[in-house]
Amino acid sequence: MEQANTEHSHGLEMDPQVEYSSSKLGMWLFLGTEIMLFGGLFAAYAIFRAKYPEMFLEQHQELNREMGAINTCILIFSSLTMAIAVTAIQKGKRMMSAILILVTLICGLGFGVVKYFEYGAKFAHHIYPDTSIFFSLYFMMTGLHMLHVFIGLIVLGVLMVLTWKGTFNEKYSTPVELGGLYWHLVDLIWIYLFPLLYLIG
């Protein structure tokens, strides 16, 4: 603990080691707050599912399992490509990393497209957030998650361009790593959403 020193003579440049571990700690704390944010919705889900089990059982059949399953696969695959992208840049393989981030980005877009058709189908059946408690939860949870995917796409886009341009290398790749952590969280939340909403009963 006592090693947390910032011994640098002048100026605000931080010691790279301290900067790296600070950024990592900051990101993990941020992910903690994200969990708490979704935690509220998960708590609401638990309460209402306990209160209205039949409603959940009946209405979840309106959801398209195949599309949900496809999206789950897409996101898990994108997490894999992102993880390899981080390893690649840490080894200094700039092009490989940029391409892998691009693949991750395309997966994220694919997720959005599938979700677009899912939402469209719901609206076509006149199912809206105010239809029932179950669909309120469905739209709020997947909607908030979709917002995170969207932010993730912007982050990935920026990271891809910067990686392509050679901003990062084996010595400095913190933003790629942090972006990866964020993307894994987005993936992780979906992995919980999918069974909770699509696979009831």
Added chain:
Amino acid sequence: MANHAVATNVYVPFLEKKGILSWLYTTDHKRIGILYLISVSFFFLIAGIIALLMRIELLTPVSDFVSPHTYNVLFTLHGSLMVFFFIIPGLAASFGNFLIPLMIGARDVAFPKLNLGSYWIYLLGTVIVLIALFQPADTGWTFYTPYSATTDTDVILITLGVFVLGFSSILTGLNFIVTIHKMRAPGMTWHRLPLFIWASYATAVLQLLATPVVGITLLLLIAERSLGVGFFDPAKGGDPVLFQNFFWFYSHPAVYIMIIPAMGVISEIIPVFSRKPIFGYKAIAYSSLGIAFISFFVWAHHMFTAGISEVAATIFSFLTFLVAIPTAIKVFNWTATLYKGSIELHSAMLYALGFIFLFTIGGLTGVFLGALAADIHLHDTYFVVAHMHYVMIGGTVMGFFGALHFWYPKWFGKMFNEAVAKLAWFLVFVGFNVTFFPQFFLGVQGMPRRYATYPEEFESLMSLSTYGSWILGLGVLIMTVNLINGLFNGEKAPQNPYGSLSLEWQIPSPPPHENFEEIPHVTDWPYGYGKKKEVDA
């Protein structure tokens, strides 16, 4: 940003650079602290004036000054501005920003740009809320459903503003935690940290973990109003009490976000003006974390009358009593520090002593309210109002004023008029007690909160309370004028006017841009008063 060009021993105070842009784009933690200080003080004064208006209406039993609807709007604004715009960011963001890097021997916080970003987000939130003032909500600061989901007034805008503020709070907390972990000067071990740092750390943990929950709650409330989502609407199968559960899961820890930094301030002021080492350093340090931990398990004590199960209510009642333990540990340690000290009644010390006195009353009446049987009778009466203000004004605001007077010379490099400051303290202290002590009696006699009119038998106590609010208002006015006057006409402050041992007093007042010429090597804790000083002088 780096000052490589500047010769090592040229001292440029951080206040030197002029121009509004040099402030709005600053990443200097001391300047960001000032920006917060100005903003929170602005909201404190606005919300304080609103409170005075409410007291004027309550001077007589009938509604003669404002209409009942206007009264509802006033208490909503008073509550939400005070809570979300003044008290929560108040000490934590303004003094936290100013003091944390100085006290731990760092040049800035861990993420200076993020820090500026947090302030911009705070500004955005204030703009949204100022727009919301044109069609103000009348729900009370708690935004309880189902009323908040159905009232015609504009709830969406003000909750959106509070939601945005939440981000600012989260990012500030995140920044501080990382700063305290990673930026400490060599030799600044955890047990050499000033107690204000421990308090800020506990506060930051609460900001991080609790704020997202109120974020999602307010988002759901907005969805309830705009999309017709029905989580809190019984007609759609929802549950209005769920809103209360969510809301207090944040807002009870939030009251500790408000009070813990003030406790940190008191822990700094008392040893300096008692010339004694702080008593029970570790007990005070860890009790901050203890309070933060327990605060997550007491929220339902706000809901004893809301139809929660008896078992749950009993459990929450006992959990609530637990909070009193770490809190009392602090009070006992402060008084033990005072014991046989050579006490100097500086204005900052007066505020600190006022804190101990008033906060003890506020804390103990909190135990009454936490007791299930008593709460059924006292819930939503003036007793709650009095308790809350004893904790929030008697606690946090006293701590805030104390911090203002204590660190004023360091922050601005000027001295204020001490005699006027003492007079202002006296008026604030007396005015506060005259305003709020009668409200305990009103509450016990059954006067409910949030009414513009009341039965005639309450008139004498009610008008006494209003007279007190005028004394309190006068005291705050004198204090404000005194502090602002000091900025322009005050004498130049020395580096260390109180002979304090902590790091921020070992550098010039006001501090230079990057705080320390050389990062200090810390060899001792900052409370070694009363023995021969070898290290710092």
